Amino acid sequence: MEPILVYGYPAGTSMGLVAALEWLGQPYKLSRVDMLGEMREPPYKRINQRVETPVLITDKGRPLTETMAIAAYLEARDTERKISFDPLSPEADRMHQLMGFLNTGFTGAFTPLWVALELPEPDPDFEAALRRFGRERVIERHDRLEEMLDGGNWLAGGKHSLADGLLAGVARWLEYHEVANLSRWPKLQALRQRVEADPAVVFATALENGDTPAGGGAFKGHVPLAEVIERFGA
Ligand SMILES: N[C@@H](CCC(=O)N[C@@H](CS)C(=O)NCC(=O)O)C(=O)O
Structure with missing residues (x-):
């Protein structure tokens, strides 16, 4: 499956990871969460006990939290070095x-x-x-x-x-x-x-604002949060 990034609005730091996914160019999906609303309701804890965004549902269907861990996940798969560098450099x-x-x-x-x-x-x-x-x-x-x-x-x-x-x-x-x-x-x-x-940051910002911009082609659509929690939550 494609990884799914759960990103928060308004003004979540996770917007930057959406831009990074665009730069990476590998197929991905997104799920948006209102950080002042549904993120604070009990079911959200099934994907992040600390009630924060972002969360990445990995290609194996495992929720991965913490920006730095998600960035490391992406870096490890960036074989063409589109968003990272030779690890020894x-x-x-x-x-x-x-x-x-x-x-x-x-x-x-x-x-x-x-x-x-x-x-x-x-x-x-x-x-x-x-x-x-x-x-x-x-x-x-x-x-x-x-x-x-x-x-x-x-x-x-x-x-x-x-x-x-x-x-x-x-x-x-x-x-x-x-x-x-x-x-x-x-x-x-x-x-x-x-x-x-x-363009990737403009795209990610527009998505965060609830618009439907055209990206570079790697974005494969939104998955409703309730579905993400039901399928991948603890
Ligand atoms: N250490 C976490 C921090 C994540 C974080 O603070 N996320 C903010 C949004 S950018 C959040 O969810 N805050 C909780 C809230 O708004 O109640 C990470 O780097 O992923």
Whole structure:
């Protein structure tokens, strides 16, 4: 069977993995989940006990969670090196380094801003503190990322890779939470403009928005979440 990526909306980081699947070019299916709705209902725990996206249903029908594990699954099958590099190369090391940074400190810096946005009841003082802390952390992590960039067209090795997919999925949260103007980080601004204009990222973003764009041909359609849970859940 084709692997099925369960991706979340609105604004899930999993959008970047959809772009990576497009770049990879091997047949895949998708299943979309409303992270503010059906993801929080009990059946979802059958595919991810931690109630998060993304989840990949592998070609063997096994649910695989965690972005880095899913990326490793895709990398291992990328024999033509369309989204990765020779595992022993410096380019692979740099790609993994950037993916690690993006998936941990960079993504985590936004957590207080999400908590502030999703407070179950109004709590203005706590919300203001969360926003202040989150804003400071996000700006600091952006400063560190800017230092790590080499001004190249892509994050690693001169071509698009899994690292650029991860960047596309998370970096847009800067605007979502209205933290700061991207022009503050010129190398990142140029990189993001290039990545976000890439046809695979445009395709993945349109799908996330509920549109039906034409992709490169590898996407074989959506599977309803209830069917994914029923067929592949624990
Ligand atoms: N460590 C996990 C984190 C995944 C994660 O935080 N996903 C977010 C969406 S991007 C989520 O599902 N959050 C739960 C929520 O919104 O309630 C990974 O890298 O896959």
